[in-house]
Amino acid sequence: EEENPLDKLPGPPRKPIVGCVFEFLNLTPRVMFKKMRLYSKVYGGRYLVKILRRRILHLHNVNDVEIVLSHPRNIKKSKPYSFLEGWLGTGLLLSSGAKWHRRRKILTPTFHFNILKNFTNVMEERSRGLVDKLKEYDGKEVNLMPVISDCTLYTICETAMGTQLDSDSSTKTQEYKTAILQIGGLLMGRLTRVWLHNEYIFRKFPMGKQFEKCLEKVHPFADNVIMERKKNWKPGQSNAGEDDVGGKKRLAMLDVLLEAERKGEIDLEGIREEVNTFMFEGHDTTAMALVFGLMLLADHPEVQERIYEECQTILGDSDTSPTMSDLAEMKYLEAVIKEILRLYPSVPFIAREVTEDFMLGDVLVKKGTEVSIHIYDLHRLPELYPDPEAFKPERFLNQQPTHPYAFVPFSAGPRNCIGQRFAMLEMKCMLSGVCRKFKLSPIVPGERPKLLADMVLRPVGPVCVKMHQR
Numbered sequence: 001e002e003e004n005p006l007d008k009l010p011g012p013p014r015k016p017i018v019g020c021v022f023e024f025l026n027l028t029p030r031v032m033f034k035k036m037r038l039y040s041k042v043y044g045g046r047y048l049v050k051i052l053r054r055r056i057l058h059l060h061n062v063n064d065v066e067i068v069l070s071h072p073r074n075i076k077k078s079k080p081y082s083f084l085e086g087w088l089g090t091g092l093l094l095s096s097g098a099k100w101h102r103r104r105k106i107l108t109p110t111f112h113f114n115i116l117k118n119f120t121n122v123m124e125e126r127s128r129g130l131v132d133k134l135k136e137y138d139g140k141e142v143n144l145m146p147v148i149s150d151c152t153l154y155t156i157c158e159t160a161m162g163t164q165l166d167s168d169s170s171t172k173t174q175e176y177k178t179a180i181l182q183i184g185g186l187l188m189g190r191l192t193r194v195w196l197h198n199e200y201i202f203r204k205f206p207m208g209k210q211f212e213k214c215l216e217k218v219h220p221f222a223d224n225v226i227m228e229r230k231k232n233w234k235p236g237q238s239n240a241g242e243d244d245v246g247g248k249k250r251l252a253m254l255d256v257l258l259e260a261e262r263k264g265e266i267d268l269e270g271i272r273e274e275v276n277t278f279m280f281e282g283h284d285t286t287a288m289a290l291v292f293g294l295m296l297l298a299d300h301p302e303v304q305e306r307i308y309e310e311c312q313t314i315l316g317d318s319d320t321s322p323t324m325s326d327l328a329e330m331k332y333l334e335a336v337i338k339e340i341l342r343l344y345p346s347v348p349f350i351a352r353e354v355t356e357d358f359m360l361g362d363v364l365v366k367k368g369t370e371v372s373i374h375i376y377d378l379h380r381l382p383e384l385y386p387d388p389e390a391f392k393p394e395r396f397l398n399q400q401p402t403h404p405y406a407f408v409p410f411s412a413g414p415r416n417c418i419g420q421r422f423a424m425l426e427m428k429c430m431l432s433g434v435c436r437k438f439k440l441s442p443i444v445p446g447e448r449p450k451l452l453a454d455m456v457l458r459p460v461g462p463v464c465v466k467m468h469q470r
């Protein structure tokens with residue numbers, strides 16, 4: 001094998017031929033998460049893991065992260081992403097090259113300011129629904145995950161998809177969410193068993209069969225969303241409505257895709273890929289941020305009070321729903337959300353496959369290398385964030401992080417998160433809604449859940465807080 005400058009980098013012991021395969025064999029997602037944190041402590045912000053012939057460069061140095069993410073050609077996702085193709089196809093998250101460029105161009109306008117403005121009403125309605133649900137737990141403890149993920153799933157369906165999930169779809173909704181959790185577990189199980197990386201072999205093993213069963217749950221759920229919208233949709237009509245200033249009608253996401261289908265620019269399979277992608281990315285990420293966020297707020301009554309006061313100042317004592325410009329004014333809440341995403345970035349790491357040689361500072365990174373960026377570790381570097389474990393929203397108030405790539409929960413560069421403004425708006429709606437009506441307290445002060453990472457960062461076990469109506 002030809003010499004590779006990356007082989008000089010530190011990293012877990014590399015054996016001939018197999019590399020570090022045995023370091024990861026059969027690890028549970030929880031142990032895997034812990035191991036990756038340990039590696040970043042021991043080997044630093046730039047280290048190499050070799051799995052058979054694959055070289056995986058792990059990074060969390062802020063300057064390295066900038067070089068990789070800002071590089072216009074570093075847009076190809078690494079191999080493990082392909083394990084999700086059976087589910088998400090090559091939709092926006094997984095695709096690359098010309099297909100990705102084309103789809104991103106079609107979908108970008110569907111998250112335009114004017115569209116988000118119209119979505120605020122739906123988000124507000126959902127926020128009220130969440131508050132009503134939480135009232136059932138007044139004075140008691142609530143397990144946040146199921147309540148919050150329902151809320152974000154309904155929100156993405158009613159906004160981007162223009163589909164109302166009716167009340168008798170709740171069993172299907174639960175099955176959908178459970179299947180996603182199982183897919184996460186299977187993804188990690190497959191990652192730590194190299195013999196299952198081959199698609200053909202994977203499909204023959206029990207794990208592959210379980211994956212197939214999960215697909216039988218998630219795919220019909222997304223198909224149903226498409227069929228429902230198709231039933232109620234006429235060309236040119238959209239739930240995003242409202243002409244913008246130029247008189248151009250803006251359509252919500254699924255309507256844009258249906259319109260594109262009508263014009264022969266995308267087929268039904270293409271629509272399914274995007275609906276599956278956005279239904280997942282659009283609800284699970286935001287749900288996790290809200291769950292971790294409410295957990296942190298429960299432990300910080302002073303932060304809850306400041307959010308409450310900010311809402312009072314902007315909205316008064318009344319029950320008024322905030323408009324988009326009210327939400328934009330909530331600067332303290334914005335800093336809180338950023339601090340939540342710093343400590344608990346819903347997507348804790350992202351990865352790329354390098355398609356042409358490039359210099360990472362003084363090291364040559366060759367074509368074919370995979371690069372894994374650990375947002376979680378980057379966000380906890382003491383040189384960027386003094387006292388990194390502490391929850392301090394003031395860090396983001398009236399000041400920005402010291403480096404433009406120090407805070408990248410939505411990634412950065414050409415393949416950043418297309419839904420980031422949507423997510424910020426939704427989180428503002430939900431958190432302001434909850435803080436206006438409740439005080440939260442922790443079950444055990446200072447207690448933090450153990451974490452694991454599959455497609456998103458998750459707590460091991462439930463996250464509970466106590467709710468008290470104001």
Ligand code: HEM
Pocket residue numbers: 092093094104156160277278281282283285286289341345346347350351408409410411415416417418419420422423
């Ligand atoms: C707190 C909430 C969210 C976080 C932290 C988050 C984070 C991210 C990150 C880090 C990426 C880059 C992934 C990669 O490079 O592999 C990404 C991509 C993406 N996100 Fe989000 N996201 C959030 C919410 C959303 C929402 C609400 C939507 C949809 C409405 C969404 C849709 C997407 C899509 C489609 C991509 C792929 C974009 C592309 O490759 O062009 N995300 N997100």
